[in-house]
Structure formats: C-alpha cells, structure tokens
Amino acid sequence: MNELSASLMCGNLANLARDITELERAGIDGYHIDIMDGKFVPNFTLGPDFIKRTREITTKPIEVHLMVEQPEHFINLFRQTGADRLTIHAEATTNLQGTLAQIQAAGMQAGVALNPATPLNVLDYVYDVVDYVVIMTVNPGFAGQAFIPAMYSKIAQLNTILHERGLTIPIEVDGNIGADTLPKCKLAGAQYFVGGTSSVYHPGKTLTENVTMTQHLLNGGYLDAKI
Numbered sequence: 001m002n003e004l005s006a007s008l009m010c011g012n013l014a015n016l017a018r019d020i021t022e023l024e025r026a027g028i029d030g031y032h033i034d035i036m037d038g039k040f041v042p043n044f045t046l047g048p049d050f051i052k053r054t055r056e057i058t059t060k061p062i063e064v065h066l067m068v069e070q071p072e073h074f075i076n077l078f079r080q081t082g083a084d085r086l087t088i089h090a091e092a093t094t095n096l097q098g099t100l101a102q103i104q105a106a107g108m109q110a111g112v113a114l115n116p117a118t119p120l121n122v123l124d125y126v127y128d129v130v131d132y133v134v135i136m137t138v139n140p141g142f143a144g145q146a147f148i149p150a151m152y153s154k155i156a157q158l159n160t161i162l163h164e165r166g167l168t169i170p171i172e173v174d175g176n177i178g179a180d181t182l183p184k185c186k187l188a189g190a191q192y193f194v195g196g197t198s199s200v201y202h203p204g205k206t207l208t209e210n211v212t213m214t215q216h217l218l219n220g221g222y223l224d225a226k227i
Ligand SMILES: O=C(CO)[C@H](O)[C@H](O)COP(=O)(O)O
Pocket: 007, 010, 034, 138, 139, 140, 141, 142, 143, 144, 145, 174, 175, 176, 177, 194, 195, 196, 197, 198, 199
C-alpha cells in the first residue's frame, strides 16, 4: 500500500491549519515532521509543541523523524505529542534494538532510518522490532538537496532482503522525492514517500495541484510526468 506524507517543515508553518485542510482535501495520506538537534545534523527545527499542535488539527498518521543523537532519551517526550510513528537513526544510538523496542512498547510504530552511506546489514538483528525502514536518499538535515542515485539499488537490495525473509515491512524514501525519482523508487520497492519541496511543496503550484500530481504518479502515472 503506497502512502504519501507531507514533510511539514517544508511548508509555511504560519498557515499550518489552512494547509492541512487543503492537503487533506487533495488526498494526502499523512504527515512527516523532522526534528533536528543541531548535533546529529547541522540544523534545527521546531520541537514537541509543534507536533502537538499538528495533532490537534488532524487525525491522519503523523510520523516524527528524529534526526537527533541518543534518541533513547526522548521516547516518552514524543509519545506524549500524539505521534503515531517514531523514526530514529541507526547511526544515532548505540542501542538500536532496545530503542526500537522501547518505541513499540510506548504504543508507536518504530521506524529506523539509514543515512546514504550506512549499510543495510545494521538491520540484520533488529527486523523483529521494526515497523518500517527509511532509506535516506539525501544526507539528512536540509530540504532541496540532490537525490543520490546509488539509493535506487539500496532500496532494491532491501526489498529483496525483506522478501527473502518473508517480511512485509514497508520501505520509506525521504529526500528529493519528485517526478523524476518517485517512480524509480516505487519500482525499486518503496511504499512510503515523503513529499517535500520536490513534490508536495514544489514551488509555483498549489498544494492541491502538487498532491494530485504526486498521487497520480504513485498510482502508476506516466514515468515522465512533470510536477
Ligand atoms: O528529511 C529531509 C531533509 O533532511 C526532508 O524531509 C526531505 O529532504 C524532503 O524535502 P525535499 O523534497 O526538499 O528533499
């Protein structure tokens, strides 16, 4: 099942409620909120209060992507925001298995994100505590970066591994997911797509136009379609 989420940090946060209304009328499936700590990535974003505000406005799934060091210290803090899914980075903790298990025990879906240079074998012993895997197709920290082409084969390799193990864990892709890259990621096996400035918030079009075109691509629209 394919899902398109809006990367809210790419939007105009002053218009959050109005934008969410438009995104949902246009058919968005959920929301992706990046939390950055200035250490794991050289950037900052808003924190838990912004997620709580979003939760008050929508009943759609909210995924919180923690780009923070030692995420194990923050599970309860983010559980209290009403987030449905919590993503941590494999590179950010020395206790990946325990932290993912802690997220699930807190009642959220547990996601593990891999930076572009991180090999897939870090997942070998944690699949039983993973609800979805995020393949970063850019180095995390900033919107508007170029897609790293080697990530297509990484997605395909992960898809093969999951298939061989009989696992139905969705693969999410994050970073420059748009008209050129989304169809190829889907062909490689991705199912969850994060829409930032390359699709949902593509400049020059309305949110409605962008979501409609991106959902069209996800539903098998022409590979050469332009957003
Ligand atoms: O995680 C991110 C950056 O770290 C963003 O969610 C992602 O890059 C989406 O934005 P864009 O479409 O502009 O790449």
